[in-house]
Amino acid sequence: MAAAAATETAGVDPGAILNLNVGVLGHVDSGKTSLAKALSTVASTAAFDKNPQSKARGITLDLGFSSFMLPLPAHLQVPGKELLQVTLVDCPGHASLIKTIIGGAQIIDLMMLVIDVQKGIQTQTAECLIIGEITCDRLVVVINKVDMLPEGDREKQIEKMKLRLAKTFAQTRFKNPPMITVAANPGSGSPQGIENLMDQLVQALPRPARQVDGPFQFAVDHCFPIKGQGTVLTGTITRGRVKVDDMIEVPHLQVQRKVKSMQMFKRPVTSAVQGDRLGICVTQFDASSMERGILAAPGSMRAVTAAVAAVRRIRFYKQALSSRTKIHVSVGHHTLLATVLFFKSTQPKYELDGPLPEGALDFDTEYAFCDELDTDETCQQYAVLEFATPVMCSPTSLVIGSRLDAQHDASACRLAFHGRLHAITSEADPRTSWLPSIRVYRDRVREGTVERVHDDYTLVCRDMFTKETDMNKFAYKPITLSTGDTGMIEGAFGQSGKFKVRLDEPLSQAARDRLPKSRKQGPVIPDEPVLVALHLRKYQFANK
Numbered sequence: 001m002a003a004a005a006a007t008e009t010a011g012v013d014p015g016a017i018l019n020l021n022v023g024v025l026g027h028v029d030s031g032k033t034s035l036a037k038a039l040s041t042v043a044s045t046a047a048f049d050k051n052p053q054s055k056a057r058g059i060t061l062d063l064g065f066s067s068f069m070l071p072l073p074a075h076l077q078v079p080g081k082e083l084l085q086v087t088l089v090d091c092p093g094h095a096s097l098i099k100t101i102i103g104g105a106q107i108i109d110l111m112m113l114v115i116d117v118q119k120g121i122q123t124q125t126a127e128c129l130i131i132g133e134i135t136c137d138r139l140v141v142v143i144n145k146v147d148m149l150p151e152g153d154r155e156k157q158i159e160k161m162k163l164r165l166a167k168t169f170a171q172t173r174f175k176n177p178p179m180i181t182v183a184a185n186p187g188s189g190s191p192q193g194i195e196n197l198m199d200q201l202v203q204a205l206p207r208p209a210r211q212v213d214g215p216f217q218f219a220v221d222h223c224f225p226i227k228g229q230g231t232v233l234t235g236t237i238t239r240g241r242v243k244v245d246d247m248i249e250v251p252h253l254q255v256q257r258k259v260k261s262m263q264m265f266k267r268p269v270t271s272a273v274q275g276d277r278l279g280i281c282v283t284q285f286d287a288s289s290m291e292r293g294i295l296a297a298p299g300s301m302r303a304v305t306a307a308v309a310a311v312r313r314i315r316f317y318k319q320a321l322s323s324r325t326k327i328h329v330s331v332g333h334h335t336l337l338a339t340v341l342f343f344k345s346t347q348p349k350y351e352l353d354g355p356l357p358e359g360a361l362d363f364d365t366e367y368a369f370c371d372e373l374d375t376d377e378t379c380q381q382y383a384v385l386e387f388a389t390p391v392m393c394s395p396t397s398l399v400i401g402s403r404l405d406a407q408h409d410a411s412a413c414r415l416a417f418h419g420r421l422h423a424i425t426s427e428a429d430p431r432t433s434w435l436p437s438i439r440v441y442r443d444r445v446r447e448g449t450v451e452r453v454h455d456d457y458t459l460v461c462r463d464m465f466t467k468e469t470d471m472n473k474f475a476y477k478p479i480t481l482s483t484g485d486t487g488m489i490e491g492a493f494g495q496s497g498k499f500k501v502r503l504d505e506p507l508s509q510a511a512r513d514r515l516p517k518s519r520k521q522g523p524v525i526p527d528e529p530v531l532v533a534l535h536l537r538k539y540q541f542a543n544k
């Protein structure tokens with residue numbers, strides 16, 4: 001383990017340690033776990049695929065946590081901090097574990113994307129890159145397995161690969177990320193390039209913008225019993241702060257417990273803030289009742305049944321993305337099915353990396369329904385998400401929509417859209433049941449045929465309604481003729497579904513020339529009857 005010498009931590013107050021999380025993502029077998037092993041000095045929960053608790057519970061492919069410690073570099077100086085702890089979050093590469101990756105990626109400050117030098121960008125590399133674009137600002141690309149290249153040709157092949165990758169990254173928000181070559185686990189000898197990678201990684205780490213205000217929130221990644229102590233929940237504080245003796249809640253179980261003790265990487269602490277990786281010990285809590293999920297300040301999380309999110313379609317997603325279909329939606333550490341309905345505003349799009357401004361959705365505005373979520377970059381699009389079961393999340397959570405069960409080309413991107421929750425409705429709190437107040441309309445056109453002229457102002461029309469139609473619903477609705485004449489529906493004509501139209505002006509000569517002179521004569525030009533169109537605006541949600 002660990003190429004770098006372990007920094008002396010004995011006697012250091014854990015509160016003086018700045019923790020930053022680095023995600024290790026990439027395609028299956030690219031060498032993520034080998035890399036985490038080569039960089040780390042401390043293995044934590046499920047690290048290196050061999051944590052005893054994980055083994056006992058049969059979790060062999062999971063988020064793995066390990067860390068290394070360094071003196072605090074100059075660009076990360078924060079008052080009161082002396083050491084930097086880099087926590088590596090090793091995400092599984094297998095396609096079926098994308099839910100875990102999405103959960104893991106939401107707690108990282110920087111993403112390390114591991115690429116096999118002989119393979120380049122593979123399917124899950126691309127999906128991880130998309131997740132990285134959505135969830136974090138910084139990227140370091142690690143080109144691994146360089147020992148596999150023939151020595152004489154190595155430099156040339158590496159340069160070629162770097163050029164190819166640079167073209168891909170130039171099209172992402174990362175533009176020109178550092179690319180470092182390593183051999184994390186060469187067949188013989190020790191890892192190569194690790195110290196250089198460590199230096200570059202530390203240089204690329206962002207100054208943490210910690211959100212210590214607001215209610216405590218903790219993304220739990222593992223939960224296990226410790227004999228004689230209680231149950232330990234390990235995870236990352238995603239918001240606020242926590243102290244020993246605070247009350248915390250497991251929202252989906254509606255269970256509250258007192259924090260008995262806390263540890264950061266095996267050292268006891270009495271308080272911790274957002275970004276810290278922590279083990280929280282509570283008593284009288286059955287470890288088997290929770291695996292992944294959220295801990296929160298009591299009462300601060302809601303069981304969300306439906307929500308509106310500002311969304312954006314992922315440009316690499318090539319399938320249909322239609323309203324009224326079911327799709328997997330990841331919120332926090334949960335991934336579940338939701339029925340989606342898309343609509344759009346005329347406002348320019350919002351940045352989705354933080355909560356939307358208040359009033360971004362305006363209840364006095366009418367919004368246009370979309371059959372499909374498209375890549376329109378000019379206006380903000382939204383999704384109404386109706387979850388299959390209530391999901392515990394904060395009202396401004398990040399969301400990712402994906403088709404995880406799709407039976408399609410295995411190399412196709414499954415990530416469909418991403419977004420930010422803006423308004424929620426929760427069963428427990430009817431005051432948030434605002435969904436029906438949003439007015440989403442859909443314009444529909446019904447078409448029929450003009451049968452004949454009744455008089456200068458009146459026409460008899462057909463083929464729009466059946467004899468069972470309640471014509472009172474359509475009386476006075478405006479119509480247009482294919483000749484440009486306008487008017488409104490006057491009511492039923494007879495019992496067969498025919499109807500009368502009252503024109504605004506006397507019938508135009510153009511229309512008159514094309515309409516039959518008598519009841520029995522068909523259209524003057526049989527292939528081009530005069531058509532009558534009724535424009536209807538239907539509301540999907542409306543209580544106004």
Ligand SMILES: Nc1nc2c(ncn2[C@@H]2O[C@H](COP(=O)(O)OP(=O)(O)OP(=O)(O)O)[C@@H](O)[C@H]2O)c(=O)[nH]1
Nearest residue numbers: 028029030031032033034093145183184185186187
């Ligand atoms: N030759 C060589 N083999 C490597 C290197 N790094 C990793 N490997 C091998 O590649 C295989 C996969 O390595 P892992 O570290 O398990 O890859 P991973 O990306 O964590 O795999 P998943 O978590 O299953 O996606 C193993 O057999 C490693 O020994 C390297 O630098 N050189």
